[in-house]
Amino acid sequence: MSALAHEVPLAWYLLLSAALFALGVVGFLVKRNLITVFMSIELMLNAVNLSFVTFAYQWHAVKGQIFVFFVMMVAAAESAVGLAIIIAVFRARATLAVDRIDLMKL
Amino acid sequence: MAERALAPKAIVVYLPTGRCVEHRLQPTDAAAPKNGELMHLILFLIFAGLCLAGAINLLLQSHPINSALSLIVVMSSLAVLYLLLGAEFLAIAQIIVYAGAIMVLFVFVVMLLNAGREDRTMGSRAAKLIGFPAVAVLMALLATVIVRIQGLGAAQLGAGLAAAQTAVETAAGAQDTSNLAQLSQVLFHELLLPFEVTSVLILIAILGAVVLARKTEGDEPAVERTAAK
Missing domain, CATH: 1.20.5 (Single alpha-helices involved in coiled-coils or other helix-helix interfaces)
Incomplete structure (x- = not known):
């Protein structure tokens, strides 16, 4: 690990993370498909994970990486439940367009 | 003399900042960047570019399966970036959990529901008026904060924070497990x-x-x- 002497400024990683997060927000706003909106949320989670790993590197703190590990686990659970909800919504509405899914009740 | 003055400047273009970088630069001030560092920079640029390209492609594609595939590209390149940051376990977990399990779930649901092309409305009026400026402001704010804290080096860190970081670095160097x-x-x-x-x-x-x-x-x-x- 120390063989890879770090000479890329860590700010670049953080800027990449910020850019990915902003792209995720844009996707959340722009996309009209329920599954793609959900994918944008995953993109935002990944962006935050990148900055966690960057700070873990900067501070030599392994707990930052453990945070990422837990975020991954929770994201796995979240995507399983979320996709099940999407399937249930699709069964009830027969559509995936978020414009037409605007009521909580049937 | 002119060349000796030029050589450190060329390094400074690539690493303008970062207090750990300056730290390490002082002993070998006039030395050219080593091979591993250049490799690191090239790998970072390639995979950061792939990341951004995948994320933008996710937005531009209208079919969900294409978006899912570009998200897989984003996650795999993020795994390489984790490897560059010395997080080997997370890199493998990223590939197995995210690019493997979660994205297979997504692709599976897209195919199961037979999701077709989305009808493009390019956002509502509220999204245009408030959402996109808000995102631009968010991005600018994040970039400003990052550059202010990371980019301008040790002088911008609080004295206590800088001391804590050097203490952490020496401790990490001591126990190199x-x-x-x-x-x-x-x-x-x-x-x-x-x-x-x-x-x-x-x-x-x-x-x-x-x-x-x-x-x-x-x-x-x-x-x-x-x-x-």
């Missing part, structure tokens, strides 16, 4: 309870997913409608 050993030490000793609670969470999530996605009587017509469409 493998990252994976440290990670498992913390994960399975200090944070054993949260780790086990996570397994319960995942079990509950699996049960919830099964209950939610289970076919109930009475909603057959909706499925029939889509099949006809």
Whole structure:
């Protein structure tokens, strides 16, 4: 690990993370498909994970990486439940367009 | 003399900042960047570019399956970036959990629901008026904060923060164990309870997913409608 002497400024990683997060927000706003909106949320989670790993590197703190590990686990659970909800919504509405899914009740 | 003055400047273009970088630069001031560093820079540029390209492609594609595939590109390149940051375990976990399991789930659902092209409305008026400026402001704010804290180097860090960082660096240099050993030490000793609670969470999530996605009587017509469409 120390063989890879770090000479890329860590700010670049953080800027990449910020850019990915902003792209995720844009996707959340722009996309009209329920599954793609959900994918944008995953993109935002990944962006935050990148900055966690960057700070873990900067501070030599392994707990930052453990945070990422837990975020991954929770994201796995979240995507399983979320996709099940999407399937249930699709069964009830027969559509995936978020414009037409605007009521909580049937 | 002119060349000696030029050579450090060329380094400074690539690493304008960062206090650990300056730290390491002082002993070998006039030396050219080493091979590994250049490799690191090239790898970073390639995979950061892939990341951004994948994320932009996710937005531009209208078919969900294309978006899912570009998200896989983003996640795999993020795994390489984790490797560059010395997080080997997370890189592998990223590929297995995210690019593997979660994205397979996404692709599976896209195929199961036979999701077609989305009808493009390019956002509502509220999204245009408020959303996009808000995103631009968010991005600018994040970039400003990052450059202010990271980019301008040690002078901008508070004195206590800088001292803490040097202390941490010397401590990490002293005990140079493998990252994976440290990670498992913390994960399975200090944070054993949260780790086990996570397994319960995942079990509950699996049960919830099964209950939610289970076919109930009475909603057959909706499925029939889509099949006809």
